[in-house]
Amino acid sequence: MQYTSAILLSAAGLLSTVSAHGAITSPKPRAAGDAMKAACGTQVYYNQASDSFGNIQGELQVAASQTDYNAEACNIWQCKGFQFADVDPANIQSWTPGQVVPFTFDVRAPHxxxxxxxxxxxxxxxxxxxxxxxxxxxxxxxxxxxxNQTSFSITIPSDLGTTCATAGACVVQHFWDARSIDQTYESCVDFTVGGSGASAPVASSSAAAPASSAAPIASSAASAPVATSAPAEVSTTAIPSSVPTTLQTLVRPTTTPAATTGVAAPVPTTAPVDEEDDCESRKIGQYGHDEKVEIMWTSSSQVMTLYTK
Incomplete structure (x- = not known):
């Protein structure tokens, strides 16, 4: 039988609810907009416009079958492809060296x-x-x-100089890599330090990242996740930007992550816990006396099937 657009939109809404996972909620982070649609393609844009908490791997699954996805322009491993040109100037933060800035993060589905x-x-x-x-x-x-994973503060380094003086040059990025399920989440907040925060948004293509085949970020302070009876401690530092570091990239490959410099990719030491969103079935509507529509999807493949009863 035929289904109305309203039914399909309801189904998409349920799917996005299940696949949501985590993102910064304050300060206001980057979001999907027209510049993202132009760079990443219409379907990738709608994927994030309906669910800004989703993961990069989900975006790439959508992009794989789209002809309007421009990998270089989208730069999907930076801020999930959200573009600076879509940022409302009112959401560009203006901070000072040494300032302590509070953040909130919404963990919609833990992994x-x-x-x-x-x-x-x-x-x-x-x-x-x-x-x-x-x-x-x-x-x-x-x-x-x-x-401290959903409410935390950062201290703005005192030696950024003019590096972050222009809006769009720097972001504060929350990077969450859930190796247990091969899903990665990024949230970015635009800011300036030591310069004007009123610069007009520019096309993100002027700040293109290295090719998407680069290795994923790996923090030398971030060991493999271990399920314990108590949460691991969090290290918080305000480190001068000149300190040498092996963390040279935030981008990850679209397939198996490449080896990073001296840091092994995090590997869970226990069997992954079944995720509550791995497979669900929801009734999304009832029509007539005995006709029902069910939608079945899996978040890992983002495939949904409609059944009638």
Missing amino acids: AGTANVSIVNTATNTIIGSPLITYSDFGNNAYAIPA
């Missing part, structure tokens, strides 16, 4: 992994200095999410 909060140079897609915060065990669904 064991590692995470860091870092200042990223958008032109090179590399961390400036070292991560401001690292989590060796983040979003672990073996226990209640610790408060």
Whole structure:
């Protein structure tokens, strides 16, 4: 039988609810917009416009079958492809060296992994200095999410100079890599330090990152996730940007991650916990006396099937 667009939109809404996982909620992060649609393609745009908490691997699954996906322009491993040109100037933060800035993060669906909060140079897609915060065990669904994973503060480094003086040159990026399920989440907040925050948004193509085949970020302070009875400690530092670091990139390959310099990819030491969103079935409507429509999907493949009864 035929289904109306309203039914399909309802189904898409349910799917996006199930696949949502985590993102910065304050300060206001980057979001999907027209510039993202032009760079990443219409379907990738809609994927994130309906679910900004989703993961990069989900975007890539959508992009694989789209002819309007431009990998270089999209730069999907930087801020999930969200473009600076879509940023509302009112959401560009203006901070000072040494300032302590509070953040909130929404963990919609926990998955064991590692995470860091870092200042990223958008032109090179590399961390400036070292991560401001690292989590060796983040979003672990073996226990209640610790408060310091959803509410934390960063201290703005005192030696950024003019590196982040222009809007769009730097972002604070929350990077969460859930190796237990091969899903990666990024959230970015635009800011300036030591310069004007009123610069007009520019096309993100002027700050293109290295090719997407580069290895994923790996924090030397982020060991493999381990399910324990208590959450791992969080290290918080305000490190000068000149400190040498092996964390040279935030991009990850679209297939098996390449080896990083002296740092092994995090490997879970226990069997992954069944995810509550791996497979679900929801009734999305009832029509007539005995006709029902069910939608069945899996978040890993993002395939949904409609059944009638």
